[in-house]
Amino acid sequence: MAADTLFRRITDYAHRADPYPLYAELREAGVVRQEDGSYLVGTYHEIAALLHDPRISSDRRNRAVPDETAAGEQGVPPSFIGLDDPEHHRLRRLAMRSFGPPHTPGRIDAMEGEITRIVKDLIAGFEGKKRIDIVDDFAYPLPVTVICRLLGVPTEDEPRFRLWSDTIVAGFDPTPGEDPAERQRAGSEARKAMGLYLGELAEKRRNRPSDDMLSAFINNEGPDGRLTQLEIMTTAVLLLIAGHETTVNLITNGILTLLRHPDELDRLRSEPPLMPKAVEELLRYEPPVQMLPQRTPLADIEVLGVTIPKGAPLILMLASGNRDPQRFRDPDRFDPTREDNQHLGFGSGMHSCFGAPLARMETQLALTALIQHLDKPRLVEDPPPYRRSPVLRGPRHLLIEDDRAGA
Amino acid sequence: MNVVVDLNRCQGYAQCAFLAPQVFTMHGEESLLYTPVIAEDQDERVRRAAAACPVQAIVVGKEAGSGAR
Numbered sequence: 001m002a003a004d005t006l007f008r009r010i011t012d013y014a015h016r017a018d019p020y021p022l023y024a025e026l027r028e029a030g031v032v033r034q035e036d037g038s039y040l041v042g043t044y045h046e047i048a049a050l051l052h053d054p055r056i057s058s059d060r061r062n063r064a065v066p067d068e069t070a071a072g073e074q075g076v077p078p079s080f081i082g083l084d085d086p087e088h089h090r091l092r093r094l095a096m097r098s099f100g101p102p103h104t105p106g107r108i109d110a111m112e113g114e115i116t117r118i119v120k121d122l123i124a125g126f127e128g129k130k131r132i133d134i135v136d137d138f139a140y141p142l143p144v145t146v147i148c149r150l151l152g153v154p155t156e157d158e159p160r161f162r163l164w165s166d167t168i169v170a171g172f173d174p175t176p177g178e179d180p181a182e183r184q185r186a187g188s189e190a191r192k193a194m195g196l197y198l199g200e201l202a203e204k205r206r207n208r209p210s211d212d213m214l215s216a217f218i219n220n221e222g223p224d225g226r227l228t229q230l231e232i233m234t235t236a237v238l239l240l241i242a243g244h245e246t247t248v249n250l251i252t253n254g255i256l257t258l259l260r261h262p263d264e265l266d267r268l269r270s271e272p273p274l275m276p277k278a279v280e281e282l283l284r285y286e287p288p289v290q291m292l293p294q295r296t297p298l299a300d301i302e303v304l305g306v307t308i309p310k311g312a313p314l315i316l317m318l319a320s321g322n323r324d325p326q327r328f329r330d331p332d333r334f335d336p337t338r339e340d341n342q343h344l345g346f347g348s349g350m351h352s353c354f355g356a357p358l359a360r361m362e363t364q365l366a367l368t369a370l371i372q373h374l375d376k377p378r379l380v381e382d383p384p385p386y387r388r389s390p391v392l393r394g395p396r397h398l399l400i401e402d403d404r405a406g407a
Numbered sequence: 408m409n410v411v412v413d414l415n416r417c418q419g420y421a422q423c424a425f426l427a428p429q430v431f432t433m434h435g436e437e438s439l440l441y442t443p444v445i446a447e448d449q450d451e452r453v454r455r456a457a458a459a460c461p462v463q464a465i466v467v468g469k470e471a472g473s474g475a476r
Contacts, residue, residue, distance in 0.1 A: 093436070101424040101433040108425045109452070273451070276458035342463060352461065357425035360459055 003029040007040055007315065011175040011390040017383035019290070019390075020332070023320035031306040036176050038313035039306070042320030044327035044344070046303050050316060051349040055298050057084050058351055062296045064311030067184060076192050077230065079238035081351065082294060092354065094227050095235050098216030100357065108357045111146070115362055118145050119369045126373075131380065134398035139251035142366055146358070147243025151236060152212025153201060161197070164190040165244050168237075173389055174293040174315070195233030198240065202232050213239070239355070247359045249288035249387075249394025251366050254279070256398055257286055258371065259379050261334050268336065269371045275364050278336035282363070283322075283345025285334050290319040290393045292347065318344040319393075375404035408445050408467060410453055416464035423456035423465060431456060 006029065009015060010022050026032065026042035033039055041047055050056050059082055060066060080091040097103045122138050132138070148155045171187015173180075202214040209215035217232045227235060258265040268274055295314040300307050308314060321344045323331040328341075346353035353359070380399035387396045410430065412423075419437035423430075430449050431441045445453055457465040 101421050101428070102435060105424055105428040105432060109428050273454060276455045280458050340463065342461065346461070348461065352420060357422055357459065360422075360455070361426070364455065 003032040004035045006032055007034045007036075007038065007174075008176050010317075011173075013386075013388065013390075016386040016390065016393065019319070019393075020323060023317060023323055026317060026320055027324055030304045031308065033306070034176070036313075038315055039308045040315050040317060041303060042317040042324075043304070044321040044324035047316045047318065047321040047344060048348055050295070050303070050314070051344075051347060051351070053301070055301055056314065057296045057298050058082055058088070058294060059084050060294055060296065062298060062311065063313060064309075067180065075188055076195060076234060079234040081238055085350065088350065090224060091227070091231060091235060094222065094224055094231075095217075095239070095354070097222050098213050098220060099354070103222070104216075107150075108361060111150070111358070112361060112365070114149065115142075115146060115365050116369070118142055119366050123369060123373050130403075131399055131401050134255050134400060135248065135252050135395060136397065138370065139255070139366070139398075140248045142251065143243055143247035143359075143362055146362060147240060150213055150243070150358070151198075151240060152205070152210055152214040153198070153240065157197075161194055161240060161244070164194040164197075165241050168194070168241055169245055169389055169392060172293070173391065175390060191237055194237050194240070195230075198236035199229055199233040202236065203229075242353075242355055243358070245392050246288045246355075247362050249392060250279075250282065250359060250363050252394050252398050253286035253288065254282045254363060254367050255370065255400075256379070256382075256384065256395060257282060257334055258367070259377060259400070260382070264334065264336050265371055268367075272368050272372075274336055275368050276360070277338070277341070279360060279363050279367070280341050280343065280345075281334060281336045281338050284328070284338070284341055284343030285322070287319050287322060287343070287345040288392060288394055289345070289347075289353075290317070291391055292316040292318060293391060318347065373404065374400075374402045377402040408447070408450055408453065408469065410441065410443055410445055410457075411466045412439060412441055413464045413466070414439065416462045418462055420461045422459040422461065426459055427452035427456040 006022060006026050010019055015022060023042055026040060031039060031041050041050060059078060080088045099107060119142060122141060125137065126132050144158055145155055167190035168187050171184050202218045205215040206218050209219045214236060217227050268278055293315045295316060297308050297310055297312065297314055299310050325331050346356045377400045380401055384395040384398045387394055417439055421433050424433045427449060430445050430453055431439060434440050453467055457467045
């Protein structure tokens, strides 16, 4: 089939359960211009190089045809994921001051006990059920509870921000052929509403700090100054969405993959120290963020003999790079002991995932505890039903039956 | 257990400093300091840190560091 419809096919919901053959077609085709003028890159080395190339912008306002998600002067400005240096660096560093090293090196490590308790409570909640939904009963509530504690957001408000979050994610769904303007407008509105909500929570903690990141954002001042109110809003929205929409897929994809590879599941159950590497392999094999759809070249650039013009939408297919046989031996094989696994699951370069250490810890603890608890788990349907988004890809539900599920 | 970091590979992603903060510390934003001989109670954390390194710069084990003698 024509390579210029590849993106249409990749984003087509019909291919959500298994986009990997399309990624193979993409790698074969090289850099391909799509019918709408965007460019796809799916080979590992080219993606990695572009992620480290200062001529590639993350700011959609640099597109020749900016869209609603780029936000205008009247809209909410982008968070640091959608900015370039030096602004990106300043905001990311200010956010990092209260999240990790060098200023707060122990915060994530100190959460291990609490994450373990939340996991245990969720598993205790299986009691009396023979059939459980890994998404709703386990993989969704865990990261939501964790990000709420970390930011200092009341978990009871989850139904409110779940709605905003769904709308925001739908707003940056790059699926072509549907009129995106309305979705993008709704997404911007939801971002504004969520920002106001989080800004208000932060404001309540001014001069009355509790041990959470919103308190730190509003009270701590470093040599770079502090986040403005608007920056607190955009940063907190970014972190809440990221904590809310990605780790759920990593955990769910993890259980799905292990159930499809029962020998590996047994091995991890008897050798828990293998789990950290297994989670890295999951990030390669079934990454929760399949693509980075918001890059734009600041100048004409040549990649694999194709000139990508300045201002054109550039889409980097991380999940395709992760299966590139030029980089990974036997790339379609799930191998939890794989060596030399420099996957693109968290991106690479200056925008590499801010929350990666937290996602790693949550997923390692969640998968270890769950496979220890379950006895002979069986998938009720394979493939399971998927969420709509082609970017943040994962099952919407994952029903399993297990004789011990609720024991 | 011993640990060696290839500081030519290290790019300051700091994943190890999050996951095993008693063994790996960031000095400023980019330079890494670490303890080459680690206490047993840090084994699990160091294993997590080594697996998480985006540039696979951390070598862990009884043998790590033996080549440097």
